[in-house]
Amino acid sequence: MTKAIRINGDALSWEDCEPISEVPEGHVAIDIAWTAVNRADLMQRAGVYPPPPGASDILGLEASGVVSRVGKGVTDFKPGDAVCALLTGGGYASEVVVPAVQVLPVPKGYSLEQAAAIPEVFATAWLNLYHEAQLKPGEKVLVHAAASGLGTAVIQLATALGNPVFATAGNEDKLEICKRLGASGFWNRSNGSFVEAVTQWGGVDMILDPVGGSYIAEDQKVLNVDGRLVLIGLLGGRMAEVDLGLMLVKRQRLIGSTLRSRTVVDKGEVMAALYQHVWPLLSARQIEPVIDRSWPIQEAEAAMAYVAENKNIGKVLLKVT
Template structure:
């Protein structure tokens, strides 16, 4: 098979040893499209190593066609068009993945569109409705709202009855967030978002991929019993927070990652997406947001674009479309 090889200077599409046949409970997928995520940037820089036993190849989500079934897998057939959440290995011509992390392509979508779904909707769903356990009517503040995860949060919030306040780095991105359903927005270049979110009504939950100086401002906007879910550190690894505010408001600050979660939990997340989100996608209430695509051999150019923060939604790699 072929896969992306990381060198000091470039991402190179090159020959790679073939994967073993799928074990019991696994499926093999011929990859059509691979999604690109900020975790891939961090892994490339050595700041986010794959969990023990995971593929060292970049890539946390793909779409494609099932090429082989492991023992005990009965709900898929060879040739089925699917998308999958991975622990690694997506920038490749084939992957092997636990069947629990695989879903059929939603009706009405093609493989390109389906590749934009698994990682961002699994991340959004797990953190909103499992980790933070928000209920209908609870409000959400999301930073980097024009990202893949951010656009998923906005659409899920609108569909599930959770108002969303979105922050991003340009008025154009914020206009797009409002089109998706955000009811409040703030341009981060205009200073702190805290007063605007408080005026909007405050947040029951915050999904924050930034960290750093945002943490103290996040605390100001949280309602009593509010949950701050930290999923990244784009703003730096160190942060200050007010323990007095944390105690008086009974705030919870939670670090959360999806990649290292056990297969069983990922399966729960994927089941929830299939039962609740897939019907909304098929009904047109939720849609994949794709910014640009590149051939996988141009992964370097695609990653530079993602790192520039110019994208709105997902960046995809065409492997064998």
């Protein structure tokens, strides 16, 4: 029996749903073992981040599990393979169908539990640091919400690839973890503006900003000449003041970026790049997903509340089977 988390008013429930009948060409069906809570799930549940057209309306942007069936033309996977996948939706369920290009084998030496914490954050980190911002070795990065699931992946990946990281987060415990993961500059956002601290650190060449709002004007002040400001979220609001003078004179670039709404081809390219550049680092344990804690999928409500309260350091997982 296929099951999924359904949103019934304010409540979440683990309910029977329509099983997958046919696996389309180029797709893979996965029996899900683990999925993860992303900030985007909270926004989707609140009705402010609807799934893109054609995507499942079930929450969940990533999963790990075992391949149950493959569609015509799929040669990279077979039933029984342990995999993890980047999803456009549908992770809070017992099974999912996903384009094969969005699926990767579980990295060598990893459990299905650990593998569920990898796809969304490492795909987002790779896409924005090395595709959108085209970071070169030695260029410096400012990461806001650096102890988040995403932030903990970004710090490790950037550090491993030779890009020093300045981390901002909401308390000292979080900053301590950022330090252990490789960050070399720190700011506790509960102490006010980060501008002076980042300036003293020497400024940055790229900013990964999930906050927006009033952060944009401050970001601009610490962004070096030819710097790239990649906006990936609106935790601090959608309206911002931009200093066009600074933007012009310092040749700053403001880039908006979302992973979920990209085409299957684009997502496939990101996953192929992960397999080539990030999987070897994971297998060598040079980098690892940071997992805070997990709940059974039936208790998704508690897991989402924990994330909503900004308590997590790294990823929060949901155990499905």
